[in-house]
Amino acid sequence: xxxxxxxxxxxxxxxxxxxxxxxxxxxxxxxxxxxxxxxxxxxxxxxxxxxxxxxxxxxxxxxxxxxxxxxxxxxxxxxxxxxxxxxxxxxxxxxxxxxxxxxxxxxxxxxxxxxxxxxxxxxxxxxxxxxxxxxxxxxxxxxxxxxxxxxxxxxxxxxxxxxxxxxxxxxxxxxxxxxxxxxxxxxxxxxxxxxxxxxxxxxxxxxxxxxxxxxxxxxxxxxxxxxxxxxxxxxxxxxxxxxxxxxxxxxxxxxxxxxxxxxxxxxxxxxxxxxxxxxxxxxxxxxxxxxxxxxxxxxxxxxxxxxx
Amino acid sequence: xxxxxxxxxxxxxxxxxxxxxxxxxxxxxxxxxxxxxxxxxxxxxxxxxxxxxxxxxxxxxxxxxxxxxxxxxxxxxxxxxxxxxxxxxxxxxxxxxxxxxxxxxxxxxxxxxxxxxxxxxxxxxxxxxxxxxxxxxxxxxxxxxxxxxxxxxxxxxxxxxxxxxxxxxxxxxxxxxxxxxxxxxxxxxxxxxxxxxxxxxxxxxxxxxxxxxxxxxxxxxxxxxxxxxxxxxxxxxxxxxxxxxxxxxxxxxxxxxxxxxxxxxxxxxxxxxxxxxxxxxxxxxxxxxxxxxxxxxxxxxxxxxxxx
Numbered sequence: 001x002x003x004x005x006x007x008x009x010x011x012x013x014x015x016x017x018x019x020x021x022x023x024x025x026x027x028x029x030x031x032x033x034x035x036x037x038x039x040x041x042x043x044x045x046x047x048x049x050x051x052x053x054x055x056x057x058x059x060x061x062x063x064x065x066x067x068x069x070x071x072x073x074x075x076x077x078x079x080x081x082x083x084x085x086x087x088x089x090x091x092x093x094x095x096x097x098x099x100x101x102x103x104x105x106x107x108x109x110x111x112x113x114x115x116x117x118x119x120x121x122x123x124x125x126x127x128x129x130x131x132x133x134x135x136x137x138x139x140x141x142x143x144x145x146x147x148x149x150x151x152x153x154x155x156x157x158x159x160x161x162x163x164x165x166x167x168x169x170x171x172x173x174x175x176x177x178x179x180x181x182x183x184x185x186x187x188x189x190x191x192x193x194x195x196x197x198x199x200x201x202x203x204x205x206x207x208x209x210x211x212x213x214x215x216x217x218x219x220x221x222x223x224x225x226x227x228x229x230x231x232x233x234x235x236x237x238x239x240x241x242x243x244x245x246x247x248x249x250x251x252x253x254x255x256x257x258x259x260x261x262x263x264x265x266x267x268x269x270x271x272x273x274x275x276x277x278x279x280x281x282x283x284x285x286x287x288x289x290x291x292x293x294x295x296x297x298x299x300x301x302x303x304x305x306x307x308x
Numbered sequence: 309x310x311x312x313x314x315x316x317x318x319x320x321x322x323x324x325x326x327x328x329x330x331x332x333x334x335x336x337x338x339x340x341x342x343x344x345x346x347x348x349x350x351x352x353x354x355x356x357x358x359x360x361x362x363x364x365x366x367x368x369x370x371x372x373x374x375x376x377x378x379x380x381x382x383x384x385x386x387x388x389x390x391x392x393x394x395x396x397x398x399x400x401x402x403x404x405x406x407x408x409x410x411x412x413x414x415x416x417x418x419x420x421x422x423x424x425x426x427x428x429x430x431x432x433x434x435x436x437x438x439x440x441x442x443x444x445x446x447x448x449x450x451x452x453x454x455x456x457x458x459x460x461x462x463x464x465x466x467x468x469x470x471x472x473x474x475x476x477x478x479x480x481x482x483x484x485x486x487x488x489x490x491x492x493x494x495x496x497x498x499x500x501x502x503x504x505x506x507x508x509x510x511x512x513x514x515x516x517x518x519x520x521x522x523x524x525x526x527x528x529x530x531x532x533x534x535x536x537x538x539x540x541x542x543x544x545x546x547x548x549x550x551x552x553x554x555x556x557x558x559x560x561x562x563x564x565x566x567x568x569x570x571x572x573x574x575x576x577x578x579x580x581x582x583x584x585x586x587x588x589x590x591x592x593x594x595x596x597x598x599x600x601x602x603x604x605x606x607x608x609x610x611x612x613x614x615x616x
Binding site: 207216232233240244245246248277288 | 399448449452467468470497499503506507508510511512514515516517518519520521522523524525526527528529533534536537538539540541542544545546547548549550551552553554556557559560561563564567570571573574576577578580581582584585588589591593596597599600601602603604605606607609610613
């Protein structure tokens with residue numbers, strides 16, 4: 001191969017250029033740091049600055065080379081950023097949007113990662129200045145671990161990132177965020193915010209609430225029983241404890257922000273659970289078997305959708 | 309190496325001899341076939357005969373070389389067997405014990421794999437003839453799959469097998485079943501039957517009931533919502549559907565047989581869930597955060613116990 005050919009290759013003909021020259025993260029925890037690493041891997045950005053109120057998070061993110069700069073000053077972080085990612089617990093998002101609004105670069109895009117969309121939009125959208133676009137988003141990925149030391153670039157590979165743009169959100173900005181997620185390994189779908197919140201209430205929030213509650217119930221058991229619950233946790237309980245070890249503040253905010261949808265699905269669930277309880281109490285084996293048999297259809301659907 | 313040395317090696321000086329020359333399985337489903345394969349791997353037995361009412365199971369178990377013989381006749385199966393393993397849904401165990409009792413070989417050991425111990429002991433023990441020993445057991449292992457085609461020898465590796473002998477059960481027979489499980493890859497613990505049932509109610513039966521119910525609740529959703537629940541199942545719900553795909557008859561029997569312990573723990577759980585619901589409805593973030601934070605201690609216990 002001649003040197004000329006080599007030179008021709010240098011402008012990365014096959015590799016697309018960066019999408020956002022400068023990205024600012026507000027919050028560089030588990031999700032923020034994983035996104036930063038996935039962005040670097042996907043060549044999404046040139047430089048990354050993180051704002052985090054935790055000095056330990058800032059130090060870790062710098063030390064691990066996840067970000068180029070770190071600051072405790074949100075206004076400073078967003079200055080000149082082409083993309084701002086809000087990746088903090090939902091309850092803080094409104095105040096953050098208000099604080100950064102005057103410092104945003106014209107033409108910048110803001111996105112977020114919140115597990116609830118309606119409340120985040122309600123809190124953030126009013127603060128977005130003219131010339132800046134907010135594209136609400138939610139990557140359906142995460143582990144029970146917290147902090148930038150738990151971040152990894154592969155977190156979003158093959159997982160869904162859901163965007164919930166408003167009718168007024170420019171399609172171009174939505175497309176750009178979509179491209180970003182795809183280059184970070186994710187699959188992308190767009191959805192109405194209210195619909196997103198209902199779907200997540202059943203697929204994520206209710207299962208997590210069950211897990212938190214079951215593990216909480218076990219926590220109240222007598223000490224000798226608790227020791228054996230730990231020893232024999234492999235029989236189903238262990239997965240619940242993993243889920244229930246997730247960040248308490250993040251989950252507090254999810255349940256408070258998606259209150260309506262969670263309470264609605266919780267109402268259905270407790271009715272169904274009361275039905276199960278009645279069948280068990282009465283010894284109605286036929287009814288139990290029927291209940292257990294019908295849930296297999298959903299599992300089949302998941303296997304067919306290749307999500308198993 | 310001389311031929312003499314080779315010959316000397318043949319009696320398997322290092323490898324212990326078979327524990328049970330002939331083993332009979334009543335039921336050769338997922339657990340029975342996995343046990344048979346683990347027994348072969350561990351050199352526990354010489355020959356294995358299976359009784360199963362399903363012609364398809366018998367055919368598969370023979371075809372896959374899991375058993376040496378297969379029959380629909382339980383009396384025939386147990387004839388001459390040194391160990392009889394009952395591996396059928398719990399509700400059938402009493403009738404099986406009664407049917408095989410007159411045909412058991414003097415000195416034989418019977419064991420079972422039921423997820424509930426008090427009811428199984430109550431149903432089986434009265435039928436055990438003099439000279440035969442019943443050692444109730446429960447391997448804490450399994451997948452959501454069913455049938456002999458789902459069996460594999462590694463299922464019990466590193467998992468617990470709990471034995472719940474009665475005060476009158478000869479220690480020698482218990483020790484033999486313990487050795488058997490260890491040679492099949494499992495760790496063994498012994499426990500009081502009532503205590504076993506309480507521990508399993510919280511570690512296994514309650515989590516399974518939650519999963520069955522959550523998936524059942526989702527099954528009742530409107531069709532469009534259901535499709536998205538399947539698409540976005542990765543966010544917590546997927547694990548629940550895997551659990552909820554477990555054998556309906558097996559689980560029906562577990563809930564009916566462990567009724568008292570399940571209802572007791574379910575009562576505590578629903579109280580705790582109502583507490584969560586109240587906090588969500590009232591928007592009491594501090595209470596929710598406190599609840600979510602305390603469940604981490606149990607998870608830490610599991611990690612320290614190396615069960616994570």
